[in-house]
Amino acid sequence: MIQTETAPKPRRNVELLLIVLALAVGIGASALVSLNSDMGLDSDFWFQSSLLAVAAFAFHIVLRLRAKYADPVILPIVVALNGLGLALIHRMDGPGDDTGNNQLRWTLIAMAVSIAVIWFLKDHRILRRFTYISLAASALLLVLPLVPGISAGEVLGASVWIRIGPMTFQPGEIAKITLAIFFAGYLSSNRDLILLAGRKIGPMQFPRFKDLGPMITAWLVSIGVLVFQRDLGSSVLFFGLFIVMIYVATSRISWVVIGLALILGGGFIASKIFSHVAFRIDSWINAFTPEVFGRSPGGSGQIVQGLFGMADGGLVGTGLGQGRPDLVPFANSDMIVALIGEELGLIGLFAVVMLYLLLFTRGFRAALGTRDAFGKLLACGLSFAIALQCFVVIGGVTRLIPLTGLTTPFLAAGGSSLLANWIIVGLLLMISNTARGPVDTTPMVNKPPTTSSHGTVKTPTGQTPSAPTEAVKHQ
Amino acid sequence: MNDVSELTITALRFGFLLLLWVLIFSIVSTMRRDFQIGRKAVTGVPTAREVRKHPELAATPPPAIQHARNLVVTEGPLKGTTVPLAASPILLGRAQEATLVLEDDYASGRHARLFPQGSRWFIEDLGSTNGTYLADQQLTRALPVELGVPVRIGKTVIELRP
Numbered sequence: 001m002i003q004t005e006t007a008p009k010p011r012r013n014v015e016l017l018l019i020v021l022a023l024a025v026g027i028g029a030s031a032l033v034s035l036n037s038d039m040g041l042d043s044d045f046w047f048q049s050s051l052l053a054v055a056a057f058a059f060h061i062v063l064r065l066r067a068k069y070a071d072p073v074i075l076p077i078v079v080a081l082n083g084l085g086l087a088l089i090h091r092m093d094g095p096g097d098d099t100g101n102n103q104l105r106w107t108l109i110a111m112a113v114s115i116a117v118i119w120f121l122k123d124h125r126i127l128r129r130f131t132y133i134s135l136a137a138s139a140l141l142l143v144l145p146l147v148p149g150i151s152a153g154e155v156l157g158a159s160v161w162i163r164i165g166p167m168t169f170q171p172g173e174i175a176k177i178t179l180a181i182f183f184a185g186y187l188s189s190n191r192d193l194i195l196l197a198g199r200k201i202g203p204m205q206f207p208r209f210k211d212l213g214p215m216i217t218a219w220l221v222s223i224g225v226l227v228f229q230r231d232l233g234s235s236v237l238f239f240g241l242f243i244v245m246i247y248v249a250t251s252r253i254s255w256v257v258i259g260l261a262l263i264l265g266g267g268f269i270a271s272k273i274f275s276h277v278a279f280r281i282d283s284w285i286n287a288f289t290p291e292v293f294g295r296s297p298g299g300s301g302q303i304v305q306g307l308f309g310m311a312d313g314g315l316v317g318t319g320l321g322q323g324r325p326d327l328v329p330f331a332n333s334d335m336i337v338a339l340i341g342e343e344l345g346l347i348g349l350f351a352v353v354m355l356y357l358l359l360f361t362r363g364f365r366a367a368l369g370t371r372d373a374f375g376k377l378l379a380c381g382l383s384f385a386i387a388l389q390c391f392v393v394i395g396g397v398t399r400l401i402p403l404t405g406l407t408t409p410f411l412a413a414g415g416s417s418l419l420a421n422w423i424i425v426g427l428l429l430m431i432s433n434t435a436r437g438p439v440d441t442t443p444m445v446n447k448p449p450t451t452s453s454h455g456t457v458k459t460p461t462g463q464t465p466s467a468p469t470e471a472v473k474h475q
Numbered sequence: 476m477n478d479v480s481e482l483t484i485t486a487l488r489f490g491f492l493l494l495l496w497v498l499i500f501s502i503v504s505t506m507r508r509d510f511q512i513g514r515k516a517v518t519g520v521p522t523a524r525e526v527r528k529h530p531e532l533a534a535t536p537p538p539a540i541q542h543a544r545n546l547v548v549t550e551g552p553l554k555g556t557t558v559p560l561a562a563s564p565i566l567l568g569r570a571q572e573a574t575l576v577l578e579d580d581y582a583s584g585r586h587a588r589l590f591p592q593g594s595r596w597f598i599e600d601l602g603s604t605n606g607t608y609l610a611d612q613q614l615t616r617a618l619p620v621e622l623g624v625p626v627r628i629g630k631t632v633i634e635l636r637p
């Protein structure tokens with residue numbers, strides 16, 4: 001075989017350069033916001049900017065030490081998005097509001113957790129051991145907001161929050177990671193069975209019921225979220241994740257067809273049964289009708305004000321800090337995309353969408369490059385979760401689809417979402433590290449058997465195998 | 476307001492949009508080079524352009540590959556059994572759904588999987604109790620099986636033959 005392989009390059013210096021550019025975007029946006037307000041570049045601005053820069057460089061150094069071959073563009077993209085989000089949330093803060101500082105605190109916490117994930121986990125394949133624990137954890141996280149003691153009650157029509165002391169947290173955000181780990185672990189071990197076993201009806205092959213049991217459980221979980229927590233966005237996200245991962249694992253288009261049919265059918269039934277879903281759909285189709293615009297619960301005022309704002313922004317935007325996004329409710333979280341469209345214009349909004357697209361392609365590149373099925377599926381699932389969130393949010397704000405309550409990754413105000421997305425970035429970086437790094441040709445070292453349930457006999461690698469008489473006999 | 480003039484603000488406003496796109500174009504140009512590395516590392520075959528530049532690369536023709544056509548059991552209870560290889564993976568074990576049902580007390584139900592990839596066959600242990608040995612080395616991950624190399628599963632030994 002002819003060898004023209006080039007040695008894998010870490011490309012960490014390129015990453016450093018791009019991080020400097022990304023920080024220039026984030027801090028530049030912050031500076032523009034400050035210049036356009038009465039404060040000017042005060043000590044708060046310098047303090048917050050340096051905190052973000054220090055955190056980004058610390059992350060970079062950790063990658064140099066622990067994941068040398070990680071993808072060099074993922075971190076700069078995320079730093080740019082997060083920096084831009086910080087500036088925009090800061091911009092929306094009225095006097096006495098603390099959302100901007102709170103977001104910065106959560107950014108630092110989330111980056112620290114992500115660094116810890118990379119530092120201590122080292123290899124994403126370890127997560128495969130936690131396949132079923134992840135399923136249990138997902139179920140627990142999703143049920144938590146309904147537990148009376150710690151539930152934060154119904155906020156804005158959805159009960160997805162828990163309260164721990166003074167803090168509120170959305171456990172569903174973390175659940176999307178644990179669900180992705182479960183799907184990846186389960187499908188990578190049972191892919192062949194789902195593909196091969198089962199009976200064929202017409203042109204489609206249906207898997208055996210027992211192979212799909214855990215998958216159906218996961219599907220029921222996502223329906224349960226819709227019914228009991230009244231959270232349309234998360235339900236769509238979980239279900240989309242489920243469809244995509246099973247499609248990626250089996251490459252059967254029939255899954256996608258069935259999934260889309262179920263989503264549309266489920267959406268139709270939900271719009272008949274639940275008033276909040278019906279309101280969402282009505283304010284999507286009849287957004288500009290005066291009575292729908294002014295309706296108190298479930299009106300379309302938010303969407304339409306966002307659309308007016310984006311129209312006002314035009315091609316180049318009104319400039320940071322010069323628009324009137326205060327007219328739009330939740331301009332710093334749900335409607336942050338409308339805020340970008342207003343103040344940075346179509347050019348700025350497309351830049352942000354482009355950053356998301358690049359992040360998504362890097363996630364899929366890592367999935368293509370990595371050699372283990374679990375890593376492939378996990379990278380696909382996690383990057384698709386980010387992409388689907390972007391689609392649902394931006395599509396909702398621009399009135400392509402009904403508006404649902406999902407957060408814009410890295411941009412929107414909200415600590416739990418930031419934390420979850422930074423952990424996803426940490427996992428993607430780790431997977432891309434194995435994908436781009438040199439192939440490990442040394443035998444994997446087996447750990448000595450712990451208290452084995454069925455008397456596993458393992459010989460240390462390199463030794464001659466034990467004679468069959470020492471091996472375990474079945475029955 | 477403050478001492479920053481209207482003109483500066485406007486310049487900064489457009490400068491910021493420019494900066495956003497400068498970031499994007501730098502990322503894309505980084506990726507372009509990155510994809511190139513990926514392509515070389517994956518195929519390992521020189522492109523026509525590289526052959527033109529370095530003729531010695533094309534000089535060595537690839538060695539004639541002998542394809543495995545049969546799986547032969549050389550030891551164990553099923554000794555002498557031959558299974559013709561098609562393009563589909565083969566499941567080895569005691570379970571009834573296995574392609575080659577091993578009547579071997581030391582094999583697990585779903586013991587190992589033999590699957591084709593490219594022109595080669597790979598063996599992968601499916602978490603068996605007693606392990607799978609390729610040329611006396613216990614498998615820890617999927618490895619290619621060359622012709623005539625013994626694979627031990629419990630008391631059974633199989634080989635690939637042309």
